[in-house]
Structures are given as C-alpha cells and as structure tokens.
Amino acid sequence: MCALHDSSEPRLDAGMKHHDHYARRLPPWRNALRNRLIPIVRSETPYLALLQDQLRTPALDSYFAFTANLGTHTFFMVMLPILFWNGYTSMGRAMVHMLAAGVYWSGFVKDMLCLPRPLSPPLYRITMSGSAALEYGFPSTHSTNAVSVAVYAIQILRSAPEQHHPYVYIALQMLFYFYAVSIVFGRLYCGMHGFFDVVVGSFLGAGIAIVQLMCGEALDVWVASGSYVNPLLLTIITLFLVRIHPEPADDCPCYDDSISFAGVVIGCQIGAFHYARTGYAIDLPIPSTVPFSLKALGLPTATARIVLGVVIIFVWRAAMKPALFKILPPIFRGLEHVRLNMPRVFFLSASKYTSIPPLQGDDNVIPPMSELPQMLKNLTHPRKRSVSLGPQSAADAYETLAYRNRRRRESINSQDSVILESAEWLPDWDDPKDLKPSLKPKDNKPLGVDLLPTPVSSRVHSYEHMMGTVSPEATSMTPLDSDAEFIADSDGSGTAPQEEENEKRQIFMKLEKPRARYDVEVITKLIVYGGIGWLAVEGNPLLFELCGLGMGLTGK
Template structure:
C-alpha cells in the first residue's frame, strides 16, 4: 500500500524502451502496479507554428501562455508524481475520477427530478450544464495539450480522453456541484438546527468530494495546475451566476410567456453555431451540443408544464416515500430503476429515429433552398453521405447536424501527431478529408449572388490556410511539443 508503483519511477529513457514512440502520451489504464503502459494520441501536440498559423492572434497568444506554463511545470510534476504515487492512492484517485464522467452525470442529474425537487433539480442541471459548456468552449478555444507525457504518466480509466487540457472539466463540475449542495445545505440550516451533526458531516463530504476530484486530476497526470485552477474558477463562477439569476429565471419561466421558447431556442442554436473550431479533432463540440440540448429541453419542458399543468405535483412526489422506512426504500428503488430505465430507453429510441429522419430533411432543405449545409472540420454534411455508418450509429454522444468522420474509441486506427487529422496516412489530403472542405453540389443552375461569391472567397481562404498547415506539418520532423522535451532531456 505504501510502496511506490514501479511504473511511476521509470526514467524517461526506460519509458522510451518500453513503449513505441509513435504516439504522444503514456497511459496506465489500471491502478494495479503491474498494469501495462501504452502510448496514445492526444490533441494539442502539433508544433507551435501550426497553431499560430491556424488560430486567430489572440487565441494563439492565450495558447502560448498556457503552453509556457506546461513547460515550466513538466519537471516538477514528474518528480512530484514519483514521490506521492502509491498503489492505494492510485486506486482511490482512479475510481473517484468517475464522478466527472458523462455516465455519472447522465445517471446523477435526473435523480432530484425523480424525488419531487424540480426547482433544485433544474438548478443543479443548469449549473453543471453551464460548466460543461463553458469548459468545452474554452478547450476548443485555446487548443492546449495536457501535461507532458513522458515524463508524466497518465492514470485514466478510459481511453477516450482525446480532449484538450485547459481547463479541467472534472474540476469545473465537481466544484460547481459541491458549491450547489453546500448552498442548499445553508438554506436548510434553520430546519436542521445548529446542534445537529449532519450539516458538518455533509460539508466535510462535499469538501472531500471536490478536493478528491480536483486534486486527482493533478495526481493522475491528466491536468496541470493551470488547468485545475481555471476549471475550479469556472465551476465557482457558474454556481455564483445561478445564485444571482436563478430565482429570477425560475420566475420568468413560471409566467408561461411565449418568450421562453422564442428566446431560448435561437440562443441555444447560436451557441452551437458560434462554438470555436479547433485545429485537432476533439469531442468537446459534441459535449457542448449534448449539454445545451439537455438545458434547452429542461427550459422548454418546464415552460410547457407551466402552461399545461404538472402530471404529478412535486409535494405528492415527496410525500409518497415519507410514509415509512420500508415503503420509502421501495419507492426510492422503484423510481431509480424506472426513471433511469425510461431515460436510457428514450435515448436509444430518439437517437435511432433522428438518425433516420434528420439526414433526409437536411438534404431536402439544401436542395430546395440551394444553400450548403453548415459543416465543421472533421465532420461531414448530410449531402455528402447516403447512409450512417454502423460503427457511428450508436456512439455515446451523437452529433446534431453533422456526421463525424473521425475515428472513435473502438477504432483500430490512431492518428499520429505528425499525421494531423487534417491529413491522410501519406501526408496528403485524402478524398474524404478534402470533400468536407468543398461545398456540396446541388441540382439545378442558380444565379450567383454577391453573398455566394464572398462565401467562395472564404472557402478559398480556408483551403489556403489548410494547405499552409499541411505544408508545415510535412516539413517539420519533430513530434510537436513532446519532441522538445525529448531534445532537452535525451
């Protein structure tokens, strides 16, 4: 229990002998001491010139500042990890990281709805949802790598950690959740009484929860100090914002005005449209879309419940499990099983249905209007494919408008930092990658307008910038920032 893990004290040279040098980060996917190390691709590891050329100047400046901090931290983080890692701590932080995953939020966030606390349930959903969206937005905005590995070793439960480093979304979510429940506990202080031990115990539990998740991101090598500080501040800001505007927002929706859907729907679509485009393939955009859809659904559902009436009043929901211990336990178990079962079943049904009906609708809209469908890098418009590939049909988080053409966690192909996701295996644009950079063809002949000409100029400028990036990648022989460490440390 107290002995340091053998994998955490390996030198950089020993790691190089044990692991192929084709990827960028060293992962340990089990807390066991004899677990196998493996290298995996991560975004944010292209040479700095690539990001300077692709990103706007102010975004490139932010990235350079954060990357400079990573270089300054790399040695002490590796030394600190060697000193503090033990098998017992590895298991603890390995498992507490689950409290920041999509699966946890999918099962945890609806629970308050099940037990008759809709106001608090919506508040928790909006606080956590804002944190997920803001952290995803920031990741794609600055495109920073995670801490340098090697020398740091990643301890992670899943292989699906192909997101940028800054900020730590785990830190954002855990801090916002702890503050939310802490604030709720403060509201109940007069009902509980100052002599009871429950408030103190709950406060300690919330503190340990937040500290374990935030500190665990540093311990496991998944984030730097700047990542967890930035993520924690974002989580606190989301909670504070809801403290300020939460009551007014609830009161506004409770008026039943049609302004609720008239404002919330266009606002959500605008937030999706103006999400920053990163250089590397990153799932942050899908995370942002998913949580915005959940928040919008809650807003519209709450509004519809106001104008049509609740099926079961909240007070009845709470009283139904307060009649006695045995009945209470039975009702709680039944609601959890039924509620989560319905939620997962609805997800499968909705996803299957939408994958069948939305692409034809988008194609028809493009054909009738003569407009090209909006697409993002690494995604494919509905006009450019006929059928959804089976391997993408049941991905964890589906796209709303576009079909992602990158590989998923079950794919055998993994992209190298030199072979950017923009390129094919031989370093040249593949047919599929160049297809989504071109406007899809439409039937009929239509008169060209000034807007179309300006759009074509923007497309040409985008292609020119992509070609410059490809050229820089081909002529640059080093493996991004990790090679800088290799050159320095030997």
C-alpha cells in the first residue's frame, strides 16, 4: 500500500488506462469474485430502467429523494444524541452499535468487491446526496441501516405489547415496516442500487439487528460495570477493524464513513464506562443511563438541553478539525521518517504537503454548521438538484467503458447481433429537460409510454442498448476492440485506438475531480467522532448538571 504521490498529479489520468484497471489494482481472488458478480449488476440494469419508466412521477421523485435522507448517516447522527439525553440510553446504544456495524460491514464489502452501481444511462440517478453516487453499489448501506433499525424496533415493540394501546401498538409496527420498505424500494426507484444490492443489504441489516437483540444489552452491562480493561479492549478491537478495512480500487468514501462511526463507538464506550461512576447516572434500563423526566424538568428545560447539546457538538467539530489539521501533520512526518506510518491509497502522506487548505464536502456524517442552511434549502426543494444522468464516479466510468467494450466485441463476434438505432427509444440528448425526470408534458406520463406500444422484451432490449452510452455519438456503437490496432467498422471505415483513448478522456473529464485526501484525516475523524460519542453519553449530560438543566445526583 502506498500513498498518492502528489496532490498536483492529474487524477483523471486514470481514464487513460485499459479496462483491466481492477485486475491490476485488486488481488486476484477479489478481482475473480468481482468478475463473477458484475454480470448480475449488468443484467439488472435494463429491468431497473423499465421500473423507473413505468413508475416515475414528479411527486414520487420528490418523495424518494426526500425520504432517502432518513437512511443517511447525518440523520442518525443528529437523532442519536437526543435519545441519550432524553433517557433512552438503551435504544441509543443499540442504534450506535447497529449503525456502526452496518456502515462498517457494508463499506467493507463495497471496498472489497468494488462493484459499480447500475449503469446510467439508461437509469436516472435521483439523489440529494452529492457523495452517494461516489460509493460502490454493493451492498446498499441505506437498506442495511433501515432494515436493522426496523427489525430492532419491531422486536422491542413485540417484546412488551402491554406498554401501548392496541391501536398504537399496531400503528407503530406498520410505521416501521413502511419505513424499511420505503427506503429499500426507494433505492431501486432512484436508480442508486439494483435488486441484488438491496436484498443483500437488507439481510445484512436484519442479521445485525438480531445480533444486537441477542448480545447488545449484555455488552452494555459488560462495558459499564467492569474495569477499565473492558472499554480498552473494545477500543483495540474497533481500531483493528478500521486497520483491516480493504483498500478500494477507486477513490471511494466508504472508508471515511467507517472511521467516523468507529470513533463514535469508541467515544460511547469510554463515556459509558466513566459516566456510570459519576453519581449522576442511573442503572435502569442499563448502567450509565441519563436520568430524564419531562414532568420534572418541563418542556422548556428539556428543549434547552437538546439545543445546547447539539450546539456543543457542532462547536466541538468546528474547533477540533482545524486544530488537528495543524497539530497532526508534523507528527505524521516524524512517523513517516522512522517508517512507522501506515499509508492508505488515495491519501496523501504528510511529507507530500506542507499545509491542509479548508476542505469542502469532506464529511458525509455531520456537515459543518455553515452548510446547514443549504441542506435545509435542498430539503424544501428536493428536485432542484436531484436528477442526474451519466457516470458520476470513477467506478461508473470504468463500468461504462467495460460494458461498451463488451458490446463492441459482441458486435464483432456475432454477425446476427442487432444494434438498435431507433431514436424514439432513446432520450433526446440535446434537450436539457431530459437531464431531469424523463416526463413528457402530454398526460404527464414517463418517456416512451405513448411512443412504445411494444412488448416488454423489446423495451428491455432498448435499455440494454442504452447501457454504456454517455453522449449522442455513443448511442450508435461501432465495432471497436481495444486490443486490436485497427478494426473495420460496419460501414467499412476504420477506428484507431487513439479514438478510444479520446473517448475515455471525454468520459473522465465529465466527472467531478475528487479533492485531495490527507493521511491525518483518518486520526482526525477518530478523535472528532470519538469526542462526539463521548459528548453524547457523558460530556453533555455532565454539562446539563452544571448548567442547572439536569436531574441532580442520584445518590450513588
């Protein structure tokens, strides 16, 4: 493993490489497994496009773009501290464990297999998150998170049905079922994942919830009631898992999210261990629970606790990140000098830079406070930047090139293959409206509903033809084999390899250039998010007591 050489190095040069990009970057066994699974992604794409074509409406676009936020890291990280401060410590700890496991293991598999998302086109990508499409596709982290939360919540409800009115009991269960189905189906509708992605992600989430239900409470008691060795051992295991996270073949942010949640887990365990010994915590339902009574505190005080706690978390994040970016680089250079550093690909080593500029879009878990107004604006206008068409990441681009190359080889090897050229089956590439939801004014129906009274198989075939196309010129593919020096086209003319290189360059130049990533970001995220976990479990509850917003000593 080696760090990236220079921040000035043109990262888009990756587009000039041959289609064996993954064969050269991945160990043979990972590449072999990836090659066995790629056909699943490709075979699902035209059927997902058909699903979009049949179901898409402006209202559903807005709904699924909006509700996808309910399965993101940001949503859960804002809600989790509130659970701790309002006395729901058992649920809060369970959510931390499940979400950290879901983000880590789904990211682990994503970076290990490097499987792309379904191809766009023919799919339209509907998302309010600029970073979502930069990750690999398999498995779906949204599905993992949603299903784990739903399975856990439903089982908790069923374990004590007498605590709720029968109608409330049924309504809450239906709400969690609807939440999980809505998030999972929304990933298909939005063109962000295939059936294989969401099914495996859902099973992963269900498995994580089952483990939490079986072992979670015992783990919480073990950490809070034992000696300091217990949280220390859990911290070492967590750091070990971070260290063995696979290196991806492309610049994928999955590792960053795994680091962030690993930090939260570490902070929560340390905070729970110490807070249980402060005399402010209670032992029900589990040790280190923050005492809370809405009747005793009153609504204004309870609200003030939440507002103060959230502000403290954002202040901590805003202050610590720039401070650590100044403190850590000299330390990392010293470690690098004595060869004690542990570089990762796509992260610049400290010796390659002198300072770290202000980073934009460097956090998918808790954004800086300055970005909150824009995020709220996007929530109120979810369709303004929700729909995109074409490759959005390096993985997208490589898959587009690989699929295009495969189609060209098939057209050479089979004289019977038919290349569809009917423009009525393809979007109007010159019309900017077609880069938004594919709706025609007439009857407000999806593209092609009135134009295509054709069998489903023909429509699926038309979507297959659109796969691997990113421009008007690419919709009519010419036979071209990248391994040949010169191959005749169907019209008798020839296409040189240089033309294919230009084609690659054109695809990669359309991608947003990824920002430089620095080695100190790894430790920075662990410290910052470890601090957030500690603030949620111990720091802010102690501050509430000092500010007169707490319940007082418990007498322990």
